[in-house]
Amino acid sequence: xxxxxxxxxxxxxxxxxxxxxxxxxxxxxxxxxxxxxxxxxxxxxxxxxxxxxxxxxxxxxxxxxxxxxxxxxxxxxxxxxxxxxxxxxxxxxxxxxxxxxxxxxxxxxxxxxxxxxxxxxxxxxxxxxxxxxxxxxxxxxxxxxxxxxxxxxxxxxxxxxxxxxxxxxxxxxxxxxxxx
Amino acid sequence: xxxxxxxxxxxxxxxxxxxxxxxxxxxxxxxxxxxxxxxxxxxxxxxxxxxxxxxxxxxxxxxxxxxxxxxxxxxxxxxxxxxxxxxxxxxxxxxxxxxxxxxxxxxxxxxxxxxxxxxxxxxxxxxxxxxxxxxxxxxxxxxxxxxxxxxxxxxxxxxxxxxxxxxxxxxxxxxxxxxxxxxxxxxxxxxxxxxxxxxxxxxxxxxxxxxxxxxxxxxxxxxxxxxxxxxxxxxxxxxxxxxxxxxxxxxxxxxxxxxxxxxxxxxxxxxxxxxxxxxxxxxxxxxxxxxxxxxxxxxxxxxxxxxxxxxxxxxxxxxxxxxxxxxxxxxxxxxxxxxxxxxxxxxxxxxxxxxxxxxxxxxxxxxxxxxxxxxxxxxxxxxxxxxxxxxxxxxxxxxxxxxxxxxxxxxxxxxxxxx
Amino acid sequence: xxxxxxxxxxxxxxxxxxxxxxxxxxxxxxxxxxxxxxxxxxxxxxxxxxxxxxxxxxxxxxxxxxxxxxxxxxxxxxxxxxxxxxxxxxxxxxxxxxxxxxxxxxxxx
Amino acid sequence: xxxxxxxxxxxxxxxxxxxxxxxxxxxxxxxxxxxxxxxxxxxxxxxxxxxxxxxxxxxxxxxxxxxxxxxxxxxxxxxxxxxxxxxxxxxxxxxxxxxxxxxxxxxxxxxxxxxxxxxxxxxxxxxxxxxxxxxxxxxxxxxxxxxxxxxxxxxxxxxxxxxxxxxxxxxxxxxxxxxxxxxxxxxxxxxxxxxxxxxxxxxxxxxxxxxxxxxxxxxxxxxxxxxxxxxxxxxxxxxxxxxxxxxxxxxxxxxxxxxxxxxxxxxxxxxxx
Numbered sequence: 001x002x003x004x005x006x007x008x009x010x011x012x013x014x015x016x017x018x019x020x021x022x023x024x025x026x027x028x029x030x031x032x033x034x035x036x037x038x039x040x041x042x043x044x045x046x047x048x049x050x051x052x053x054x055x056x057x058x059x060x061x062x063x064x065x066x067x068x069x070x071x072x073x074x075x076x077x078x079x080x081x082x083x084x085x086x087x088x089x090x091x092x093x094x095x096x097x098x099x100x101x102x103x104x105x106x107x108x109x110x111x112x113x114x115x116x117x118x119x120x121x122x123x124x125x126x127x128x129x130x131x132x133x134x135x136x137x138x139x140x141x142x143x144x145x146x147x148x149x150x151x152x153x154x155x156x157x158x159x160x161x162x163x164x165x166x167x168x169x170x171x172x173x174x175x176x177x178x179x180x
Numbered sequence: 181x182x183x184x185x186x187x188x189x190x191x192x193x194x195x196x197x198x199x200x201x202x203x204x205x206x207x208x209x210x211x212x213x214x215x216x217x218x219x220x221x222x223x224x225x226x227x228x229x230x231x232x233x234x235x236x237x238x239x240x241x242x243x244x245x246x247x248x249x250x251x252x253x254x255x256x257x258x259x260x261x262x263x264x265x266x267x268x269x270x271x272x273x274x275x276x277x278x279x280x281x282x283x284x285x286x287x288x289x290x291x292x293x294x295x296x297x298x299x300x301x302x303x304x305x306x307x308x309x310x311x312x313x314x315x316x317x318x319x320x321x322x323x324x325x326x327x328x329x330x331x332x333x334x335x336x337x338x339x340x341x342x343x344x345x346x347x348x349x350x351x352x353x354x355x356x357x358x359x360x361x362x363x364x365x366x367x368x369x370x371x372x373x374x375x376x377x378x379x380x381x382x383x384x385x386x387x388x389x390x391x392x393x394x395x396x397x398x399x400x401x402x403x404x405x406x407x408x409x410x411x412x413x414x415x416x417x418x419x420x421x422x423x424x425x426x427x428x429x430x431x432x433x434x435x436x437x438x439x440x441x442x443x444x445x446x447x448x449x450x451x452x453x454x455x456x457x458x459x460x461x462x463x464x465x466x467x468x469x470x471x472x473x474x475x476x477x478x479x480x481x482x483x484x485x486x487x488x489x490x491x492x493x494x495x496x497x498x499x500x501x502x503x504x505x506x507x508x509x510x511x512x513x514x515x516x517x518x519x520x521x522x523x524x525x526x527x528x529x530x531x532x533x534x535x536x537x538x539x540x541x542x543x544x545x546x547x548x549x550x551x552x553x554x555x556x557x558x559x560x561x562x563x564x565x566x567x568x569x570x571x572x573x574x575x576x577x578x579x580x581x582x583x584x585x586x587x588x589x590x591x592x593x594x595x596x597x598x599x
Numbered sequence: 600x601x602x603x604x605x606x607x608x609x610x611x612x613x614x615x616x617x618x619x620x621x622x623x624x625x626x627x628x629x630x631x632x633x634x635x636x637x638x639x640x641x642x643x644x645x646x647x648x649x650x651x652x653x654x655x656x657x658x659x660x661x662x663x664x665x666x667x668x669x670x671x672x673x674x675x676x677x678x679x680x681x682x683x684x685x686x687x688x689x690x691x692x693x694x695x696x697x698x699x700x701x702x703x704x705x706x707x708x
Numbered sequence: 709x710x711x712x713x714x715x716x717x718x719x720x721x722x723x724x725x726x727x728x729x730x731x732x733x734x735x736x737x738x739x740x741x742x743x744x745x746x747x748x749x750x751x752x753x754x755x756x757x758x759x760x761x762x763x764x765x766x767x768x769x770x771x772x773x774x775x776x777x778x779x780x781x782x783x784x785x786x787x788x789x790x791x792x793x794x795x796x797x798x799x800x801x802x803x804x805x806x807x808x809x810x811x812x813x814x815x816x817x818x819x820x821x822x823x824x825x826x827x828x829x830x831x832x833x834x835x836x837x838x839x840x841x842x843x844x845x846x847x848x849x850x851x852x853x854x855x856x857x858x859x860x861x862x863x864x865x866x867x868x869x870x871x872x873x874x875x876x877x878x879x880x881x882x883x884x885x886x887x888x889x890x891x892x893x894x895x896x897x898x899x900x901x902x903x904x905x906x907x908x909x910x911x912x913x914x915x916x917x918x919x920x921x922x923x924x925x926x927x928x929x930x931x932x933x934x935x936x937x938x939x940x941x942x943x944x945x946x947x948x949x950x951x952x953x954x955x956x957x958x959x960x961x962x963x964x965x966x967x968x969x970x971x972x973x974x975x976x977x978x979x980x981x
Contacts, residue, residue, distance in 0.1 A: 015636050017768075026192065045214060054214060055627050062632040062765075083635075085655035089681060108684055118639060133639055140661040145685070147659065166655050168630050170746060171767060332877035460864050463881060464888035539874025542907040544980060547873045551845045551907075553755070562780060579872070594774060627814035628766060629748035637813070645803040645815070647752050669756065696764070699815055700822030 006071035013074075014065045019058050019082060022124045022168055025051040033081055034117045035063050062166035066135050075131050080166040081113045083149070086169035089162040094155050106145035110136075112167060124151060136174045184383035184537075185222045186375035187230055187238045191215050192235045198567045200229035205452045206328055210399070211570035224324035225376040226452055226477045227486045240375045240487075243394040245283065251367030251393070253359060255351045256284040257344060260291070261373040261482045263427065265490045268501030270409060272425045278408035279401075284369070288351040291426050299514065300521040301340055302441055305471050312449070313462070313470045314338045318411040320380035321477040322455065323532055327385060330459050331534035341528050344370055345379075367393045371401050373485030374478060386532050395409055397487035401486035427502040436490065445471040450484075452477045540584075542580060554582035561591060568592045600707055602663055602687065605643070607612075608705045609698070611666060614673055615681045616648040620663040625702055627695050631656045638662065643702075645695045649673045654680045663687065668695045716740035717824055719783070719806060722762065725820045726785065726810040732797055733783060733806025736869040741782050746818055747965050755823045757781060764817050770795045777803045794972075847875075849903040851894045853920065858940040859895045863904050866914070866944040873907060879978055883912055886958040890916045890974055898971065899923060911980055923966040930956065 018037035020075055024030070027050065031134045045054045061082060068076045086099045086109045112132060114123035124132075133149040140147070194216045201209045208222035209229060216237060230238045248254050256279045263272055276287040305314070317323060317338040326333050370377060371462040372395045372423035447470050449455050457477045461467045478484040484496035490498070497557045520526065539547050558578035569590040571577035578584035588594060603619045605611070623641035628634060629648050636643060640661045647652065647669050654677060665681075667673055668690035674675050681688045690697050720737040721800050723730060728902055731739070742920040743761030747753055750771050753763060759780030765772050768790040776784050777799070783806035786792060790799075792807055798923040810817055847869060849862045870880045887903075898920025923929045928953050956962045963976035 014637055017632065062633065062636055064636065091687065132666060136659055140640050143661040164652050166631050168632055168650050171630060277818045332881040464863050465858060465868060465885045466860060466888060537874055538871055545843055548843050548845050548907060548909060551873055588774060589771060625815045627746060627818065630766060633766060647747055649748050696744045696818045699818035703819050
């Protein structure tokens with residue numbers, strides 16, 4: 001089947017487990033996130049030109065690409081750092097407004113995040129976001145609701161957002177749970 | 181509750197030498213993932229970290245002289261230690277004059293109140309208080325050490341106020357009346373040998389509010405008054421000879437009190453380790469026949485405070501010379517002091533309260549569970565107390581892990597065995 | 600098999616309002632990324648994780664129900680969020696392993 | 709261990725049921741595991757896992773191996789064909805953990821192990837919670853007779869432990885005083901003693917069992933002022949004859965048993981309100 005005419009049945013491929021690493025440079029106070037594949041997350045601080053990167057947080061996550069079973073089209077999703085479900089914590093946020101509107105027709109809003117610092121190479125295109133949305137809705141076969149994925153650029157002020165990215169925080173922790 | 185402390189941490193300066201972590205007597209400091217942090221509820225402001233750090237990561241927060249401009253009338257209250265920073269050939273009056281030259285309106289020395297206070301304390305001890313020994317409330321760091329590590333000895337802390345506080349109260353009242361201004365317009369500024377005194381002014385553990393309004397370290401004032409004093413040497417005649425200075429009895433140096441109080445029933449301790457040993461003994465009721473304990477967390481007493489300029493041995497020598505020269509004050513009215521004593525003039529008004537300990541933040545069951553986890557972790561640690569995980573000992577590290585504040589993978593020996 | 604039937608058979612505790620759904624299988628993992636990549640819609644998901652992220656991940660795949668094992672307490676915020684997004688959360692005092700064998704006995708493959 | 713075998717599964721059987729590959733611990737297949745714990749959350753493994761168990765996990769990280777070792781597990785089954793790397797293998801080999809890998813997912817792995825004949829104990833948080841009331845931490849210490857220089861060490865150690873648990877200062881003070889007195893008695897009169905401390909949210913329990921000459925007349929010894937200390941000991945401030953009465957006064961419950969020429973055992977109990 002030709003790519004142009006195919007209605008696409010998406011499938012997750014090239015699934016790689018690894019870590020999402022948040023680093024901070026204490027000289028310029030810039031924050032950067034990156035994906036690190038492999039068994040061990042980076043642990044040491046390091047120098048890169050003017051920057052002095054310190055690891056702030058490491059969480060387990062996966063990265064993946066999507067491919068169409070029918071036509072074989074491959075959509076690399078290198079830019080996707082994670083997904084977050086809008087929990088409506090900031091009434092001023094445009095995503096929250098969208099969420100409230102969509103909730104009536106049982107559409108749940110998820111936000112797709114790229115990497116920091118923000119530039120073209122690190123952000124997902126609108127087209128890829130649409131494909132991602134298609135993929136997850138195809139997987140929700142029996143569902144009476146649908147999902148909607150929007151770009152993180154839509155968030156007004158990230159510092160007011162309390163939602164959490166879907167990733168495996170605390171997985172590596174060896175400390176017993178603090179409270180029972 | 182947030183605890184005020186007399187220093188700030190400047191993490192950028194930290195070179196990771198781990199000296200502070202080991203030096204801290206209450207094990208309050210950690211180096212986690214390259215950043216120095218501390219538990220402010222454990223810090224007793226002893227200044228050990230400030231002292232050992234070559235990079236000056238811990239910076240004392242001191243008042244600046246300009247902070248006192250808001251007062252219409254400024255009274256300097258020098259610690260006894262200030263006088264020991266100078267050779268005994270320099271008359272205390274010269275020091276007082278120099279303080280006035282740099283901007284203070286008056287200077288009040290604490291020796292008269294000190295002497296009255298000791299008289300009152302010896303009177304109090306004669307009444308045979310139930311709880312003994314009484315522990316001097318002079319050293320703020322000592323009080324905090326007892327709050328943090330020895331909560332069951334809280335009742336032993338003397339309920340007498342410190343001489344600097346009473347002096348400040350009297351001076352402020354006196355000048356407010358004399359000048360006919362509100363007492364809030366009169367500022368009392370203590371010249372301190374250590375940062376702990378600053379904490380007892382900003383956030384007193386002993387009472388609601390301190391009478392003192394601010395503090396300047398001896399080190400800072402020394403640089404300002406020394407040139408003034410050097411100039412004065414040529415014109416000694418300006419010195420007021422009527423001034424009754426005496427350097428007899430008081431707190432701050434070891435052994436001064438024992439001469440006045442019954443030496444047989446009086447104990448002087450300096451240095452935090454030594455203090456902890458004695459406090460342990462008191463807890464076991466092992467220490468008998470002692471009525472009064474005078475203790476200073478600094479290694480040589482207040483002359484070893486970190487804001488001191490002079491070598492403590494020389495200070496000690498200066499103190500002896502001062503004592504010879506200015507001896508005891510004979511002029512005080514015993515009957516008057518007794519009257520004030522019976523009117524509760526010298527008392528704090530209440531006992532010092534313990535700080536809630538970290539363990540008490542959770543119920544005993546959870547705490548025991550953590551203890552079991554701690555032991556489980558501890559037995560598997562190398563017990564080398566290397567400090568590379570950022571905790572001072574393997575035991576504290578195990579404790580931190582059980583509390584969920586550190587991760588086992590921070591232990592270098594685990595890392596080594598997995599790489 | 601219907602969810603309500605399973606709840607009854609295994610005496611599961613319901614922490615949220617429950618919408619009955621068709622259950623297509625079981626997935627055990629405490630890793631959200633695993634759920635995102637490998638769980639199927641209509642699965643019931645056994646986990647010891649209890650934070651809000653569980654709701655997000657379960658919603659993304661449309662999980663039939665999340666069963667929190669080991670009798671772990673689920674924070675109120677998580678339950679609230681789950682109710683809002685119609686995600687079923689159940690609880691069991693059994694461990695994931697024990698519950699797995701009970702699910703087989705109940706006839707779920 | 710015969711007894712162990714009745715309540716456990718042979719590792720070889722697990723390997724067979726899962727058609728798993730052995731990564732480390734080839735020689736251990738004849739051993740038995742006494743529990744199963746399936747989780748990816750390592751903090752839970754550490755908190756609730758029972759020693760002797762096997763860990764089923766998809767977390768292919770050295771942290772899984774460290775956790776299994778800390779919780780005294782026998783080994784790990786990695787699911788969904790996860791092959792542990794060199795670091796994990798090295799750690800496992802050093803610490804004597806066996807590692808299997810299987811291609812099934814966690815549910816299937818659980819189902820397959822559950823279908824093996826055998827009884828295994830499964831640790832759960834629920835079980836851990838019901839056990840909470842009987843949560844006790846136990847410590848033991850020893851005292852040497854005539855070692856006056858270190859007298860008081862044990863009571864100081866006990867005090868430190870109780871303080872870090874966070875008991876009321878008043879109860880700690882009473883424990884400290886009575887333990888110190890008992891410790892002094894041992895130093896003065898006995899050869900050596902073993903001290904056991906059991907602390908729970910209900911009570912603090914201390915047993916001091918010494919080997920020594922024992923007490924002939926306990927009733928007499930319990931009287932205030934009675935002392936058998938020597939002149940030298942008195943000169944040093946020991947043995948004012950306040951030991952036993954002081955222990956009784958400071959504890960909520962006290963029991964003393966003694967056999968002449970064998971030793972004395974003092975049990976004290978302090979109730980936590």
